[in-house]
Amino acid sequence: MNEIKKDGNGKHPVRVGVYICHCGTNISKIVDVAYIAEQIAAQPNVVVSKHSKFMCSEPGQELIINDIGAQNLNRVVVAACSPLMHENTFRTAVERGGLNRYFFEMVNIREQVSWVTVDHHAATQKARALIRGAVARVILHQPLEMRRVPIGRRVMIIGGGIAGIEAALLIADAGYEVVLVEKEESIGGHMAKFDKTFPTLDCAACILTPKMVAVGHHPRIRLMTFAELEEVKGYIGSFVVKVRKKARYVKTELCNSCGMCYEACPSQPYPLDRKLILGDKVFKEGRPAKKRLPKPLVAKYDLTLFTGAQPMPEQAIKPKVGVETR
Ligand SMILES: Cc1cc2nc3c(=O)[nH]c(=O)nc-3n(C[C@H](O)[C@H](O)[C@H](O)COP(=O)(O)OP(=O)(O)OC[C@H]3O[C@@H](n4cnc5c(N)ncnc54)[C@H](O)[C@@H]3O)c2cc1C
Ligand code: SF4
Ligand code: SF4
Secondary structure (H helix, E strand, O other): OOOOOEOOOOOOEOOEEEEEEOOOOOOOOOOOHHHHHHHHOOOOOEEEEEEEOOOOOHHHHHHHHHHHHHOOOOEEEEEEOOHHHHHHHHHHHHHHOOOOOOOEEEEEOOOOOHHHOOOHHHHHHHHHHHHHHHHHHHOOOOOOOOOOOOOOOEEEEEOOOHHHHHHHHHHHHOOOEEEEEOOOOOOOHHHHHOOEEOOOOEEHHHHHHHHHHHHHHOOOEEEEOOEEEEEEEEEOOEEEEEEEEOOOOOOOOOOOOOOHHHHHOOOOOOOOEEEEEEOOEEEEEEOOOOOOOOOEEEOOOOOHHHHOOOOOOHHHOOEEEOOOOO
8 A cells, every 4th residue: 555645734645646648559659658557556645547548538537537536636647748738638627626727747758758769668767757756746736826917018129130120020010019129239130241141142131121220110119229138137027127228429319320420430449341251251341441432342252152053254243332330
């Protein structure tokens, strides 16, 4: 006879029911479910240990519900598939049997055991160990109650690359307020550095710039560039975030992005050249060091490397004007 220990409060004897699913033959062709059921039956607090063909079926769920009443169970373990698939099914069954739905533990012996090995012995040992662990854990479970809490319907996105920009627009269009934080002076991320994008060879700027402008003008998006996160407190639905805005030394409400200050700035805070590294190839777009007048640069991108297209004749390559990075 099994030793029956009391629960965490020392009040009630804990009576566990364990159910091992065959999933047709998905589990049972690799894992020896009958052997494990027999082994687990000897574990302290286990009152019922059974195996069944399809635990998620109505007869499978009825098995649990009936045993809760007949065997006075107050904890349930099901070893079957992924909790993502059927945890809710079994929690509901446990509730239908009259127990708190959180007096339940699920073990995944399909995706994490039978589907990932052909070794019967190792699979059976692993499944048994996982179920033993679940039994030990469910004994410590406390009854939980679900409740609703108010949440802030505002989203912060960290990073204004194409992913952050697209997410900000989608979320804002769905009616939520968005705060988009970017550590650099401008949003755009990597995509702002490209000429064309693989595999369609679409012009990167043609895709990106309308989205950047849309972000800047969207009534529900607050854009914080040249800013970085300092602290995050709180929890899902109620975060409090501290953001440090770095000094620009420019009145942004007056600046029209003409770029003249680049010419006059004694510290030259902008890069003198820009590099793209693709594998072991480095592509450079240089700025004229002394004469700061924009000078056409010849495009050096060899797109045949990536597309398999025929190389363009030399004269067909159009001059490319150096792009300023802001
Ligand atoms: C050389 C190169 C060539 C590529 N070519 C192609 C191509 O041809 N076709 C294609 O489809 N893809 C290509 N890619 C991939 C593509 O560029 C990326 O997948 C895409 O740009 C990633 O966008 P992202 O928004 O996720 O990240 P990023 O563009 O990296 O943006 C991240 C943003 O987050 C900001 N950030 C980072 N940390 C913080 C922080 N702590 N606080 C605030 N802001 C932060 C960064 O400053 C940046 O603006 C290429 C990538 C590289 C590097
Ligand atoms: S509970 Fe999961 S493992 Fe069992 S029969 Fe249903 S789907 Fe298959
Ligand atoms: S010079 Fe042009 S880009 Fe520079 S701060 Fe003034 S308005 Fe802005």
